[in-house]
Amino acid sequence: MTQYLRTLEALQTDFRLPGTIDLSTLLQFRDILQVEESPPDFEAVWAFLSPPLDEALAALARMREREGSSLETDIAQRLAIIGQHSQQIAERVPLMADAYRERLQQRITELLEEGEVDPNRLAQEVVFFAERSDISEELTRLHSHIQEFRHIMTQPEPVGRKLDFLAQEMHREINTIGAKANDSTIAQVVVHMKSELE
Incomplete structure (x- = not known):
């Protein structure tokens, strides 16, 4: 200059x-004026950034652990409620069968009053009831899914996709129970189960 x-x-x-x-x-x-640029000192930059970055990552990990623990507690409580509801349904099934049997007897009486009863038609009604109202398989699968859900939640690796799949399977079983059970009490319990599952 x-x-x-x-x-x-x-x-x-x-x-x-x-x-x-x-x-x-x-x-x-x-x-x-000429400015000479020196190459950046990445080690110095890393030494400056590393401590706060490590602290932020540790805080994130702690927050995720707390959140995971809270979710685990919430899910366990909801699974317990769903299990209680499935038990209520299982206890209701014999009453539902009795109610249907009464309706079937009433229908038979009506058919007898109209004339002859077709034995094939009567057998079809009984078979239809048996197939339509038997929800024991669905209850068994639902119980199995609940147990598997609890087991998977104890695994150390990420399990979100597995739990999502099981939740879908549980939803399917609950829907089938609701569709098969021609009973208003069971229908109400199914609504509560769906609410807990969601």
């Missing part, structure tokens, strides 16, 4: 140019 200033002053004197030579005049020359 000094060399530029001397050269400009010499030119001004030699050619008798008016004006003053100041800093703004010197800065008009592009190469008057």
Whole structure:
């Protein structure tokens, strides 16, 4: 920069140019100032960033553990409620069978009053009831899914997808129970089970 200033002053004197030579005049020359960029010191940057980053990651891990623990407790409580509801349904099944048997006997009485009863038709009604109202398989599978859900929750590895799949299977069983059971009490219990599952 000094060399530029001397050269400009010499030119001004030699050619008798008016004006003053100041800093703004010197800065008009592009190469008057050169900035040498040194390569970044990644080790120094890492030494600066590493402690707060480690602290933030540790805080995130602690938060996720607390959240996971809370979710585990909540899910366990909901599974217990679903299990209690499935037990209520299992206890209700014999009453449901008795109610259907009464309706079937009433229907038979009506058919007898109308005339002859077709034995094939009567057998079909009984078979239809047996197939339609038997929810023991669904209750067994639901119980099995609940047990498997509890087991998977104890695993150390990530299990979200497995639990999501089991929740879908439980939902399917609960829906089937609701569809097969022609009983308002069971229908109400099914609604509560779905609410807990969601």
